[in-house]
Amino acid sequence: MNQLQQPGHDHSSAYLIRRLQELLGPAGVITEASEQEPYLRDWLGKWHGKVSVVVRPANTEETAAVVQLCHATHTPIVTQGGNTGMSGGATPDDSGAQVILSTTRMNRIREVDPVNNTITVDAGVILAHAQEAARQAERYFPLSLGAEGSCTVGGNLATNAGGIAVLRFGNMRELALGLEVVLPDGRIWNGLRGLRKDNTGYDLRDLFIGSEGTLGVITGAVLKLFAQPHARATAWVGAASLQQLVSLLTRVRARCGERLVAFEMMSARSLELVLEHVSDTRAPLESKTAYNALIELSDTEDTGLQAMLEDVLGQALEEELISDAMFTSNQSQTAALWKIREGISQAQVRAGKAIKHDIALPISALPLFVAQAEQALADSGMTTDLINFGHLGDGNLHFNVLLPASTEYEAMKSATAAFNRLIHDLVINFNGSISAEHGVGQLRRDELKHYKSPLEMELMLRIKQAFDPNHIMNPGKLL
Template identity: 65%
Template sequence: MTPELLEQFRALLGPAGVLTDSDAMARYCTDWLGKWQGRTAAVLRPGNTEEVSAAIKLCHRHHIPVVPQGGNTGMSGGATPDTSGAQVILSLERLKRIRQVDPINDTLTVEAGVLLAEVQQVAREVDRFFPLSLGAEGSCTLGGNLATNAGGTAVLRYGNMRALTLGLEVVLPDGRIWNGLRGLRKDNTGFDLRDLFIGSEGTLGVITAAVLKLYPSPQGRAVAWVGSATLPKLISLLTHLRASCGERLVAFEMLSASCLDLIAAHVDSARVPLQSRPALHALIELSDTRPGDLAGLLEDSLNHGLKHDWIQDAVIATNERQAAEFWRLREGISQAQVRAGMAIKHDIALPISQIPHFVDESDKALREVFPELPLINFGHLGDGNLHYNVLLPRDTSPERYHMLTEALNRLVHDRVMSHEGSISAEHGVGQLRRDELKHYKSPIELELMLRIKQAIDPNQLMNPGKLL
C-alpha cells in the first residue's frame, strides 16, 4: 500500500476511519481465540454505508483484497487476513445505527456493526423479541451473524439468521450499493439474492444493514434437566415433546456424561442437577407468548417419558434462578473445554434419525484408534447439530496436534458424510474448514459456487482464502 493510497483512504474515511499503527491494528489481525494470525497494511473503519462504498470502490480500482470484519468472534477464522499483508481489513464496527423500528410491521432495520445484544434490547423496548441467541451475543455484530448465517440456541423454534431476516443492504465487490432493504414477508420478484449473501462469509460483498423480523415476547418459560440411557431414547423424548408441545419447545440441548463431568470439574460452583449417573443429559426449555401452566405441560410430557423409560430421571426448575443455573451449566462447556486443555472440535449436523447410528460408529472408531482420548459430545440435538469434540493432553506437541486434527477430522467427517450430514452446521467454513469443504463437497456443488463467485466478484477481491 503506497502512502498516496493511504492518503486517499484517509480523505474518504477521515482520520478515525483508517488505522495503520501496528498496536492499534493488532486486535483486528488475530481472531479472539488467537488461533489465526494475519497481517494487514491498514484497517479501514468506515462510518456509514456510503463510506463503505467509497472505500471498496478504491480497493476495487487498485485490486486490493478486502477482509470484512464484524465483532471478530467467529470460530472459523473467516474474518482474519492472511499473512501477506496485502489484504486490508474492513471493520464494520462504526456502522451502529438503528435505522428503523416498526412494531406494526414487526421489523427492525439495523446496521452491520450493531451488537446482537443491542438488537435484542431494542426489540424488548418495543415489547417484541429478537430470537437469535448465542454465547458471544455481547460482542458479536449483526453483520457477522448475517455473514455466517448464525445459529445458536433457539434455532429449533425460530430458525437461523436466514429465517430471521427479510432484507439486506450490500456493498458489492465493485463498491456499488445494492439496496435490498425490504421489510416484506412475501416477495417473488426474482432470484433470492438475500439468502445468497447471507452465509457467504464476506466472499460476495459486504452486508451493511438488514431488515430483521421481530416476534411476540415470550411471557414465561419452563426449564428441565433430564437424564437418559441412550440416544434413541432421548430422541424419542424429543419427538414426543415436538408433538405434545409444538412451537412451545424452544431448546433441546444434549450433553454426554463425560461432558458434564468436565463442566463439574472446571466450572466454578457448577452443581450437577441429577443424583443418578445417566449416560446422557438434556436441557429442555418450553416458552409461550401467553401465560399458562408451562411447568405442568412439561411435567406431563416428562412423566410420559419416564413411563416409557425414555428418560430415567428429570428435574424441572422451580424458579428462574434454578432455570438460569441449568443454562449456566450448558453454557459452561466452552470455559470447561478451555480449562481442560486442547480440543479438536467438530461442528456437525445430521438428520436427527441418523444421529444414533453416527454416534455409535464414530464412538467405536474413536475407541479403536485413539482409546486414550476423551470425547466431549454435546449440542443442539433438536436441530441435529452436535459438537463432537475430542480432548487432547495439554502437552500435545504442534506436530501431533496437526496429525491428530487430520486423522480425527477424517474419522468424524467421513461418517458425517456417509449419514448425509454437514461438516459445518453453524460455525461456517472460513479458513478452518476450507480444505475439508473441497474434500467433501460434490464437484458439481463446488462448481456452482465458483461460478456464482466469478459472476459476483470476478476480480476475487472479497475475502480471498475463505470458504472457497
C-alpha cells in the same frame, strides 16, 4: 477509467492508508500494531494474521468508499464483525497485504416497525442490542447464542448463525427479510425490503447469507420480529443413552408443539468439563448420567407451561425413558442451567486443544452415527477424549475431540487430519453436513473441496466469479 486506476498512482500501503484517512478520518483507520492486535487473532486463539491497516467505516457510504478504493487498488478485504466466529473466517492471512474492514462502528438501530413486525439495523449492531431494541418495542428477536454479547448481526448473517432457538424460529437465513450490501466494486445494493413474499427472480439476499464475507460487505438488514414470550418453563434431564434423548425430543415436540424452543444435549464429559473449568457452576442432578438435556418451553402467555413440561417428563420418568429431571422455579435457576450449556466452548478452550466438528445429521440418525463414530475412534487406536454436545432439536452435534494443551503443533495437525477424515467420512455416509452453523472459513475450506460434488463446487465458484471477479473479498476463505 476511475481516477484511482490511473497509471502512475502509488498503490503502496502508504498511499492506501493516506487515502483511507482522507475518506474516514482518524477515528476510522487503525495503523498502530498494538491497536490492531485484537483484530488479528480469532476468538479461539487458533489463527493469527497481519494487515497494513484496519478500517472502521461509520456507515454504508463510508464502507462503499473504502471498498471502491480497495477494488481500484486490488486490495483484499477481510470483513470483520464481533470476531467471535469459529472457523477463522474473520482473520486475515499473514501476507500483510489484506485490509480488515471492521463493522463495529456501524451500530445504529435504524427502525423498529411493530406493525410489519420487523427491525432494521446496521450490520455492526451487537446481537444482544438488537434483541434489546426489539424487547423495548415489546417484540422479540429470537436468534440467541453464547456470543450474543459481542457478535454482530452482520456476522450472524454472513455465517448464517444458528444457536439455541433454531428448533422453533429457524436460523439467521429464516430470520432475515432484506439486506443492504456493498458489492466488491463499491456499489451499494439496496435490498432492504421487509417483505415476506417477493417472487421476483433469483434471491440475491439468500446468496449473501452464509457467504462469509466472500461476496460483499453486508451493511444493513431487515429482520423478522415475533411476539414477546412472557412465560417459560425450563428443565434439565438425565438419560442413559442418546437414543432415549431423541425419543424424548419426539415426545416433547408432539406434546408441546411450537412451545418447544430449545432442546440442548450434553454428554457427561461435556458437563464434567464445565463444572471443572467454569466458575459458579454445579451439577443440576445428583446422579451422573451418560447424557443430559436442557429443555425449554416458552409462550406469549402462561398457558400452564410448567405443568405441561412436568407432565411429559413425569411420564418419561415413569416409563424409565429418562433417569432424572429437575425443573427451575425462578430466573436465577434457569440462568444457572444456561450458564452450564453456554460454558462448554469456554471450558474446552481452558481444558486443552479441541479438534472441533460442527456437524448436522437427520435427528433420527444421530444415535447410530454417534455409536459408529465412537466405535471407529476406538478401532483407530487414537487416544480420544470426546466432548459431545449440541442443538439436538436441530440435529446439530458438536462432536469434538480434546487433546492436552501441551500437544505440539505437528502432532495436533496430524491428529486433526486423521480425526476429520474419520468423522467427516461418516457424516457424509449419513447424508449429513460437515458444517452445521459455524461456516467454512479457513477451517473447513479444504474439507469443503474434498466433500462437495465437482458440480456444486463449480456452481459456487461461478457465483463468486460473477460477484467478485478480482477476488478481493475474503480470499482464502470458504472457496
